[in-house]
Amino acid sequence: MSVIGKRLKEARSRVGLSQERLGILAGIDEMSVSARMSQYERGVHTPGYPLVERFAEVLEVPVEYLYAKDDDTAELLLYFHRLSADNKARVIEMTKNMDLER
Amino acid sequence: MSVIGKRLKEARSRVGLSQERLGILAGIDEMSVSARMSQYERGVHTPGYPLVERFAEVLEVPVEYLYAKDDDTAELLLYFHRLSADNKARVIEMTKNMDLER
């Protein structure tokens, strides 16, 4: 399975949407939505970036999450996404300093 | 300009590689590398995920960075990428807790 397929399924399951419903909410035409969503999740085809952006909005995850290869990074992105601007700045500062320390 | 185009150029400039050199290091054929790299950076075409992964390796950034729409998230991903496993775990814990607090 592709990275995008894996993350799509993961996020979709969390919010409890069917493939079809997610596709429709993201603006895909009813006639082909079922085939396309299946192809995306199974890695047969890859959705373009604009569509991935719409998936991210519907699923309330940052777009980067849907491309995240590493599980730790994926997890971080989920939490970070929901923080206030202030808290985001704090996390960035802390991470930057940890990086500089060594 | 597309998100990927913008991030590619950003990361490429940081490490001081030409479009062509980056493309070759990522495994693109010499005959077409110049045209393709220009098309990617300008958003004329979009590289597939496997190629983006190779760009990320050459540029020493996480693959998610090259898809990051938001500058704050892009910055975070750069720092986070370079941390030890222990420090990554700390950042995730802290971010998770901040998220739960509100």
Next chain:
DNA sequence: ACCAATACTAAGTAATACTTAGAGGTGGGG
């Protein structure tokens, strides 16, 4: 077992990326 909802697949058509061949732009040396 049955039905409804959901997920999946093959094959043809449409759209997108890749290749080719070259043109434009930039900076340094003579």
Next chain:
DNA sequence: CCCCACCTCTAAGTATTACTTAGTATTGGT
């Protein structure tokens, strides 16, 4: 200024990939 080397960009044709259609499986509930 002119030339050269290097880098970046572009149009148009070809190759590859995604989308659509028309279904067939699978899953979960009663």
